Amino acid sequence: MEERHPFRGRGGPPRWLAQAPESSASRLPWPSTVLIGAVVMIGSTVAARGQMDERAPLNLFARLLLLLAVAALLLRHRHPVAAVFGSSAAAMTYLTAGYPYGPVFLTVAVGCFGAVVSGHRRAAWTAVGTVWLGHVLVAHWLYRWLPLSDGRAASWGQELGIAAWAVAIIATAEFVRVRREQWADRRAERAAAERRRADEERLRMARELHDILAHSISVINVQSNVGLALLDSYPEQARDALTTIRNASKEALGEVRQVLDALRTPGDAPRAPAPGLDRLPELVEQAAGAGLTVTVEDDGVRGTVPPGIDLAAFRIVQEALTNVVRHSGSRTARVRIGHGPGRIRLRVDDEGPATGDDAGGSGNGLAGMRERAAVLGGTIEAGPRTDGGFRVRAELPLPSGPPGPAVRGEGTT
Known part of the structure; x- marks a missing residue:
């Protein structure tokens, strides 16, 4: 017996990866969003300890921005465009205020991923590009007027790292989108092939039944007319006609039964050889x-x-x-x-x-x-x-x- 992975369909991709976003759009993704929120909150606290001398400390406003970025992800199935722009706006505000780098980028990545795989590629690219351009403007130009700035511009190496991160997120989302479309095409092709096979089988059965019944009923019709014409004057010849009718109907019933048996149990071999x-x-x-x-x-x-x-x-x-x-x-x-x-x-x-x-x-x-x-x-x-x-x-x-x-x-x- 073929072994089936609990998260994988038979011979197909993982269910969480192959499932189209619209198939789960009727419900909010609470479990995964709560998990992401926990990672963002805890991870940001840990990251802030390592950046105490470089970035502003986390306060209530920073926590609210992180919470807003996570909460926007609840809409990523129903409204992926709103989700990616909402999480990106909250993350951009968080970074502009000078708060520590860290898992806040995860919210943008998840929002971008959801928008791309649901077909809103331009919105995802725009949101991620806006975050990167906004960070460049703040880190190399607007930092002089920000209240939480230390008066120094960020290094361009850091900007290249953030750009590489954005490209990697978009590339991963595009890869998953392409794979999902390929799997959807394959499912559609398999379904179409199954329908064609079913149609061909029905047509074959219809031809078989027509040929069997048309021939036998024609013989029965001719012999019944002969029998009726000879019944009174030549009863022995009428008996011969009735015998022919009986034999033809018996053979027709046997062939029809064979066709119907094959129709009921298509996986079994036919019980009698085809004529x-x-x-x-x-x-x-x-x-x-x-x-x-x-x-x-x-x-x-x-x-x-x-x-x-x-x-x-x-x-x-x-x-x-x-x-x-x-x-x-x-x-x-x-x-x-x-x-x-x-x-x-x-x-x-x-x-x-x-x-x-x-x-x-x-x-x-x-x-x-x-x-x-x-x-x-x-x-x-x-x-x-x-x-x-x-x-x-x-x-x-x-x-x-x-x-x-x-x-x-x-x-x-």
Whole structure:
């Protein structure tokens, strides 16, 4: 079992780092702000002891400024711009008054971090740049007029250190912002891929159910009409029609159950193999039960055909014969299967003429055949012949690889 870190999602970044600010904007960040406040207050007291001869001692006003800088961080999720400018203004006032350097910079860093990762980069840069420029003006020009100044300008080395600190804070915040955007893009891509897979699976199931039901119901419809016509005068022939209906419905129920089982438990292997071209004799027998005589011709040497391509070829032939049963006045059809290097060619012809609506329209059956062929990189053509019949022609590519055991065509069925 995969071990999961308590602060890390499965295979992803730490939750505190990957979580977008707007996801927690409904609540104020009290725990982290209280912790930052404790660090700032205690750290500033310790820092003041080491700067007693250089900076002004901490007093009540200094404590209030530190508290204000920390309190502004409570708004960093809901109002990050106000938070970064509020903490920067309090920190700037604190430094201008000559109070000791120390963790006051932490409040500016946290405010800047929150503004950058929430998308307010210009506000964060402006706030941090204002703090640095304000410190430069105070330390090298305005210090002469400040009441708490010791009358000496600060060293430029100190200014470079503060500038490096500001650049490091902005760079860190920008890095986290970029990483969050990348993780968000990856999550969106994974979600889109999952939706595409779900849509493709639903479409595949819909094609399977359509092909199964359309063929079986067509056979049942034809045989029920035959049975009704012969019931009174030829009861034995009507019994044969009812037997065909029973067998067709039983087979259809079995295939539908197999599809639904696969839909309920997509992770399990199918309980029965998917139909393929080796089941064409059964298809021919079912067509014969519907009054259609089918001739099957194999051309070439058949090698190993992947199950997906084999199923698609079977369904294309099945749908083409179903259209003959439903829409053609002809009671004969010819199926030709050509096995060539790297491809399978299918051709289904009937003599016509059409008895109902034009079979070459945009019905679900022909659309399903085209989708099956397109998914596998194949092509399909369906349309009337010049002599009045109808033809379906498909070509499915085979994957390149070592040739499997060859099976020679058996000729005419």
